[in-house]
Amino acid sequence: EIVMTQSPATLSVSPGERATLSCRASQSVSSNLAWYQQKPGQAPRLLIYGASTRATGIPARFSGSGSGTEFTLTISSLQSEDFAVYYCQQYNNWPPEYTFGQGTKLEIK
Amino acid sequence: QVQLQESGPGLVKPSETLSLTCAVSGYSISSGYYWGWIRQPPGKGLEWIGSIYHSGSTYYNPSLKSRVTISVDTSKNQFSLKLSSVTAADTAVYYCARHLGIISHFDYWGQGTLVTVSS
Numbered sequence: 001e002i003v004m005t006q007s008p009a010t011l012s013v014s015p016g017e018r019a020t021l022s023c024r025a026s027q028s029v030s031s032n033l034a035w036y037q038q039k040p041g042q043a044p045r046l047l048i049y050g051a052s053t054r055a056t057g058i059p060a061r062f063s064g065s066g067s068g069t070e071f072t073l074t075i076s077s078l079q080s081e082d083f084a085v086y087y088c089q090q091y092n093n094w095p096p097e098y099t100f101g102q103g104t105k106l107e108i109k
Numbered sequence: 110q111v112q113l114q115e116s117g118p119g120l121v122k123p124s125e126t127l128s129l130t131c132a133v134s135g136y137s138i139s140s141g142y143y144w145g146w147i148r149q150p151p152g153k154g155l156e157w158i159g160s161i162y163h164s165g166s167t168y169y170n171p172s173l174k175s176r177v178t179i180s181v182d183t184s185k186n187q188f189s190l191k192l193s194s195v196t197a198a199d200t201a202v203y204y205c206a207r208h209l210g211i212i213s214h215f216d217y218w219g220q221g222t223l224v225t226v227s228s
Contacts, residue, residue, distance in 0.1 A: 034214035
């Protein structure tokens with residue numbers, strides 16, 4: 001099983017500032033990585049796939065980077081609606097065994 | 110607009126079988142793509158349970174494989190999850206979701222349904 005580790009567990013940032021979230025895979029997943037945003041009581045929402053491609057309708061302030069085992073989600077200028085929990089997910093291996101990180105909670109500083 | 114909606118009992122007794130259905134609208138399951146189940150215990154992270162292709166090919170999380178069955182009913186445009194011999198550890202919000210390929214991200218999700226395992 002590929003283990004996904006996110007850091008930090010909680011990130012406190014002020015509105016308007018930049019947030020950088022990290023995700024590490026226990027073995028290479030190439031660029032087969034997605035990021036999701038989840039707000040309380042809601043389903044996860046796809047933000048980024050292929051490590052760096054924004055999903056439809058996702059604002060340009062969200063960007064993803066990385067490949068192999070190290071990945072980053074950057075939110076360039078935090079808006080109030082961005083405070084949520086963020087999960088990374090790998091979808092690299094065969095047979096398929098999708099795994100998620102444990103999440104990073106982005107909170108208002 | 111693709112929409113997914115989970116339905117099923119919100120309370121299941123220990124040792125019994127959890128059964129959920131995901132109704133899909135705005136897209137015909139017969140047209141392709143993969144359809145999966147993911148769960149999230151209260152206050153915890155996400156765990157993939159398994160996925161199915163419209164043809165019926167299935168893929169399961171090895172940790173749950175012995176207890177999981179996923180099936181598809183293209184005539185009703187829905188797919189289903191059965192999880193047997195449940196315990197309190199199976200209490201979670203269960204989501205259904207679509208993914209474009211067997212090696213792919215999940216692009217559309219249902220709103221989720223809470224299933225509690227308790228006597």
